[in-house]
Amino acid sequence: MKQTVSNGETSKPKPTAALKNMVPWNERFSYSLSDFACNLSFQMVGTYLMIFYTDTFGISAAAVGTLFLVARIVDAFDGPFWGIMIDHTHTKWGKSRPYWLWFSIPFAVFCVLVFTTPNLSLTGKLVWAYITYIGVDVLYSAVNIPITSILPSLTSNPQERVTLSTIRQFMGTAGAAIITGITLTMVAFFGGGSTTSAHGWFIWALIVGIVVVLIFAVVFKNTKERVQTKSSRQSIPIKESLKALKRNWPWAIIIFINFIYWMGMQTRSQVTVYFFKYNMNNAGLASFVLSLQFVSLLAVVLTPLTSKMIGKRNTMLAGMIMAVAGQLLLSVGATHLSVTIIIIATIIGYLGTGYVSGLIAVMLADAVDYGEWKNGVRAEGIVTSFSSFSAKLGMGIGGVITGWILSVTGYVANKTQSAASLHGIEMNYIWVPLLGFALSAIALMFYHVDSIEKKMQTDLAAKHERENEEK
Secondary structure (H helix, E strand, O other), X not given: OOEEOXXXXXXXXXXXXXXXXXXXXXXXHHHHHHHHHHHHHHHHHHHHHHHHHHHHHOOOHHHXXXXXXXXXXXXXXXXXXXXXXXXXXXXXXXXXXXXXXXXXXXXXXXXXXXXXXXXXXXXXXXXXXXXXXXXXHHHHHHHHHHHHHOXXXXXXXXXXXXXHHHHHHHHHHHHHHHHHHHHHHHHXXXXXXXXXXXXXXXXXXXXXXXXXXXHHHHXXXXXXXXXXXXXXXXXXXXXXXXXXXXXXXXXXXXXHHHHXXXXXHHHHHHXXXXXXXXXXXXXXXXXXXXXHHHHHHHHHXXXXXXXXXXXXXXXXXXXXXXXXXXXXXXXXXXXXXOHHHHHHHHHHHHHHHHHHHHHHHHHHXXXXXXXXXXXXXXXXXXXXXXXXXXXXXXXXHHHHHHHHHHHHOOOOOOOOOOHHHHHHHHHHHHHHHXXXXXXXXXXXXXXXXXXXXXXXXXXXXXXXXXXXXXX
C-alpha cells in the first residue's frame, strides 16, 4: 500500500525490520550447501577413518584412540585460533566468508591424504596418520567455524535464523546420509569388490574432495554478510572479545551440550560398521542403517514450526529424549539380534537427533547476541569457534573411548571376535551415546534464553540503530 506525503507525491512504505532481515532463497540454499560439503568430507572421516586405520592401513585400535586424543589436544588451540582470526578479518567479502575461498582446497587435499596408504613401516604409518589427521582436523575448523560465525551476520531476525539453520541442517544431514550410505559401496566399486581396498578408499576420497571444493566455491559466491554493527566493522582485541563470554551462560550450556552430544554420536557412528560386521554378522547392513539418517530430515523440516510453537529449548529437549529412547530400544534389539527392532530404534534416534542438530547453530547465534546484550561486545568468531572445538573435542574423546574399549576388550581386525570384544563394540554403539544424550537433556533444563529473547532483540536493534547513526 502506498503512502501519500504532504506535497501530493506517493512513496513506498519503509520495509519492516523483519523484511529487511529476510534472506533470499538462492542465498539460503547456497548457505545450506556449506554444511552439505562439510558433512560429505568430515562425516566420511568421522564414520570410516577408524575402521580404515585398523582394517586397511594396519594400525591398532589403541594407537588410533591415542591419535584421536592427541588431535583433540591440538584442537584446544586451533578452534579458538580460527575464531580470533575471524574477529580480526576485514575484507571486501566480509569476516567469515573469505575462509571458504582461502581454505577449501587445502582442506579437500588433506581429506584425500588421510585416506592414502603410502608403503611405510609401522612407525612411518603412525607419523603419516598423525600429520594427515591433525591436518584435516585443523583445516576443517578453518572452513566449518565460518559456517556458524556467519549466521549472525546473515540476518538478525531470530525466526529467519531458525529457517537458515534448518535448511543448512537439512542439507548437512542429507550430505551425511549420502556419504555414509554409499561410501562402502563406492570403495568396493573402485577397489575391485573389497571394502578394505586401499586403492578404493583413495579414489573415492579424491572424488569427494573435488566435489567439496566446487561446492564451497558456490557457497562463497552466493552468500552475503549483511548485518554490520560497530563491533563487526573493526578488529576486536583478544582481551576485549573474551568479554563476550563473561556470564554468558547460554553459550556455556550449548558448548557443553555440543561436546557431550557429539561424543555420543561419534562413538555410535564409528562402530556401526564394527557392530554389523561382527555382532550381527552382516556388514552389508551397516550402509543401510547409516543411510537411515535421511529420516531425520523430517524432524529438521518440522524444527521451525516446532520451535515456534514450544520454543527452541523445548524442541531440542524433546529431540534428546527421543534419542535416549532410541538407544534404549537399540539395546533390546542388540540383545535379541533383531534387525527389525534395531531399524525401528535407529529411526526413532535419528528423528530425535534431527531436532537437535539444526538448533545448535541457532542457539550459538543467540549466544552471540546475548554476549553483546550482557557485556556490550559482539564477537561472532570467538563465541562460535568453540562450537567446532567442543564438537571435535567430543568426537575425539568418543574416538578415544572407542579405541581404548576395543583394545581393552581384545578386538583383533578381520578375525572372529571374542565375547568380550563383542560386548565392547556394543558398549560403544549403545551405552556411551545414551550417556551423552541423557546428560545433554539435563543441561537443557538450565537454558532459559527463549523467555528473554524478545527483549534482548529489541534492545540490540535500538543499540545498532544508534551506532549506525553515529557513523
